[in-house]
Amino acid sequence: MSSLIITNLFNPVNIIGINIVSFIELLNYILLLIFFVVFVNLFYILFFINKVCKNIKSFHFIEMWWSLLPVLILIIITLPSFKILYISELDYLPIGTVKVIRNQWYWTYEYNDFNTTQLDSFIRTHYIPYEFRLLETDNYLSLACLTSYRCLVTSSDVIHRFSLPSINIKIDSNPNLINRALLYSLVPGLFYGECSEICGINHRIIPIKIEVCLPRIL
């Protein structure tokens, strides 16, 4: 996605991500516009106010617009953010269900659709060159791209958070409660995340790794 403003975000891999990145770019443009207007006004007031507005006691036109413009800007911001909230709650007809259970200190992934497959995902501590240090795990979730999965997240002990920024998922895993998120990617690849809730002493050693591959390879 080409942009004039560097947002330092992940490349979006699904529709929600594309919408979020476009929304942040829109916000950046609005910020630039506000900065420019304020800056120009500031200089105008500093250097010309005495000459132009010496005898003006009130100016209804400008008073109306400095009330209306912020409202208009808020409406422009609100509409796409409502759209993102709406599409992030849609189901997109998931073809499978993945259950994610958080333990101290590893993740358990369960596929229950055909027969129950369960795998535990621990951090891999030995470093292999060209891999991400402290983000690699011994087992990882393997999914197909262009396919949506219902992701059920829960925890066996305390509150954690299943956080995968590049797939736009950040969802709490609470004990005795199942939260739902949609897991899908339009492109194949390896995606990394970490628990983003301060959950305890070994919070840092439980990375999340997901492989998204082409459906025929899976």
Ligand SMILES: [Cu+2]
């Ligand atoms: Cu944590």
